[in-house]
Amino acid sequence: MSTNLIFILGLSIFIPVLVALFRWKKIGKAYYPFLLLLVIWLVNEIISYLLIKQKQSNAINCNIGYLVESLLITYQFNRWQLFNKNGNLYYFLMVSFVGAWLAETFLFESIRHFASHFIIFHSFAITLLSINMLNRLIASEKKGLLRNAIFLICVGFILFFTYSVVVETFYLFGLSASKSFQKAVTAILYAINFMTNLLYAYAVIWIPKKSRLMFTSSSW
């Protein structure tokens, strides 16, 4: 898969950002961390493309992106009141992410190498958090789930981060394979990324209006 094609697939993150821009005035504050995450993903894609074009590694910006992504998603779950009854878990996860990231990028490895362990760790954690969120939605949501932004976003997280765990695990333990083989495996993740970006765009359409947000059953 060529760099340009990868970049185009990655740029599909621009679609949900565009939808969010159109709906900006109607979007409730509780979804701002997710919207910020979309923008960060977009910026990261552009930086990565530019660096790769100049034959440089995009590991540093990606590693920083992984940390910000993990913290923002956890914060987003907190805004959706997932940790209401277990506030300590929220702080524990935040500290764990920062600790694990610092340990891998500065202690055991270098920030110039992709932090595969951290990717597996935070992807796994986000997948589990998303499943928890879905379980809560089943009990509390009074309307169809396919029009629920939180449900759609969580589905996107589950899909992307599950594959992310698989691909990164392969990277960790399949290094003896050729470059072309590794690229082919990574291409699967890009395809998944493209699909989840479309799903995020659809999810942004269903983000409830500011005033309505106050009256979702989970927020009372």
Added chain:
Amino acid sequence: MDTKEIKAYVYIILLVILIGAIIMYFLISMIRQQRVTLELKKQNMRAELNSIEKERTRIAVDLHDGLAPIVSAIKLKVSSFDLADEVDKYQQQMTYEHLDDLAQRLREISFNLMPVALQRKGLIAALDELASYNSTKRSLRIQVDATPDEILENRHVAIHLYRIVQEIVHNTVKHAEATVLQIALYRNGANLVLETKDDGRGFDFEKLKDGDGYGLRSLLSRADFLGGELSIQSKEGLGTIYSLEIPTPSSPL
């Protein structure tokens, strides 16, 4: 890629498809389960609300048609006593006033439980009565602007809309310190819209405590029951706007 790698890649692709299938199955079963649960919840809520309304109607009718005439008869009887003693006259007057208060309270309780106008004349008449009652008894002036429509003939919808307005009026009287409450009921395409606007002090959602949400929860439950969307816009000092849009019911709820 050599033959080994191609084989490994095929396995990876199969693994990816398998994981995808498992996730999709998990999500589809989750959506199905939620639909079943939702339908069960709706049925339970429908049964519960209907039985509550039936019970309210029964009590209201008993109070209005059963007890109130008896109290009126006693009042008439008491006033007919021709007493000579001043103390007795005073006691008679006091008894009459107590009975008058009792009759008034009975009417109020009956009215709050289920207005006769809603039962006999429909939603708009009941809203007018509610407006008139509040204008007389309280300092809140209510303006009703409703378009007569055959939709409002649906008794179940009418009762829920009335209860929603009743709760909004209650909130406005209790918390808003408003002088005017405007109520509009109109058709918007295939939907029915109920909008209210007061000139009160408004409120900040963030400052609401857990217990404060009970009335709003009740509004939401009824809005959900009617399959509608309820939005509330409020800012401190700028009043509150409630807006409910429900689909036109094709069959009785």
